[in-house]
Amino acid sequence: MNPLGIHALVWAGGWSHEECEHAVRSTREAGYDILEIPALDPASIDIAHTKAALAEHGVRGVCSLGLDLDADISSPDPDVVARGQARLADALAVVTGIGGDYLGGAVYSALAKYDRPLDPRGRDNMIAGLRTLARDAAAQGVTVGLEPVNRYESNAINTVAGALAVIDEVGEPNVVVHLDVYHANIEETDFVSPVREAGSRLGYVHIGESHRGYLGTGTIDFPAFFGALRDTGYAGPVTFESFSRAVVSADLSDRLAVWRDLWSDGMDLATHARRFVTDALTR
Template identity: 55%
Template sequence: MPTDTATNPIGVHALVWVGDTSPRSVAYAVEKTEATGFDLLEISLHDSGNLDVAAAREALRSAGLGVACSRGLAFDADVSSEDLAVVERGEKLLHDSLAITRALGGTHFTGALYSALGKYGRPLTDAGRRNVVTVLRRLAQEAAGESMTLGLEICNRYETNVVNTAHDALRLAEDIGEDNVLIHLDTYHMNIEEDDLVRPVHEVGDRLGYVHVGENHRGYLGSGHLDFTAFFHALGDIGYSGTITFESFSSAVVMRGLSNDLAIWRNLWSDGEDLARHARAFIGNQLHTSRSR
């Protein structure tokens, strides 16, 4: 059945606005997120050392915005490694990031929490996968004590070798064995790895906890070839009422290190405000249409 008239929170990724998390950048991202009509700002914690958590929390509160946090790991802090020292560094990053999310007022910490963000030169090993399960089980148990959830974002084969499909993510969540570990679907990655944009939504069902909406080329929504109508109807089929966040990257904004990790080699857009206003209207229209069936 389609979703009811309740409105999904609609978010925007901070990298649409700024490339870092300095106080000035976060203030700007919050201002623009509120001005363009979004309900939530997603903050990537790749630059968390520069984040003034108290100031960011106050800015979000004053603007009436929700917050979610996301991140991937680095190869020298990779919880899917067989090197326990590397795993330990990755686990510390995850626990620190969970604490930042909580301090910002967020309840959902998501992303490629299970590996480095980058192209691997070999498949995931059994030992590496066991390390992922062990670390994320401990993280989920800590999160549950704070009434928080974790998201397993499904990323394409060029960004991880751990979770590439909805089926992979469900298997990993089952092995972790904690109810607050949810699945995070992203249309950009689904376009690369899944057969279509509908069956994974149905397969995940009530384990779906977060959604990224992005075009196949990460540009303006509707300017690529993705079947967003089918995707939003599938969300309606399962009664998804969670956050839907617009994500798009351009080398005009994303800081060089992360831009290289994500292979953002060109300026897909330069006017983040125009991009975001278009995305907010596009998502709102898709939700309205999916509920009108």
């Protein structure tokens, strides 16, 4: 059985001590193995407290993030790139500090709608920045995942093919594909090809419905996707991700374009998702 994860924003919109404890405790109560902690603002995370909470409940912690436009390693502006590199270094410090072994997401660009294609100079900066991150991460036993996101959230990597091209150019063995079915629903031709294309370089999977709500109530072809995971022998984490304005802070909801309350009971959503994913993986 694949390790099952859940995104912390199912439980809490921030990371105060109380929110951290609630998220970790709820993750274990709902039957998940992994808690994915957003490190959008690494300085806001109390590393020692988080590590202790994870250890108390026997939950594995990993981190994800997307960069900001003023801290973007895919920018042609060296000052912006430097801020992005510093943000990634801080996020990596959170991962290692909590005892984690994975840092993924849009670690290669801002999580934002760009108004033009990726600048070739920016792409060169992105490759160099990812190579630095990967080498620093490898020294700490951390894997780096590149998550292709849809065209409205990045102009750098939108498909598995794009992620693989960047991984090849970065040339570091601890960089993997972080495949999110929500984004694949927008950018890929189907739900089988990207899994097969990623092959052994698929290292992390996000499960989310087409509208970010309850699994099985949208348009994602989950039987095809989970069938491809089984057929290819994927044994890595499968993490459920969902956002609702009822839980996520207003600022982050705006950034993620979460305009509706798709759900309000995180535990009901999480236990439903765990049953759904477990059934799909063992079918």
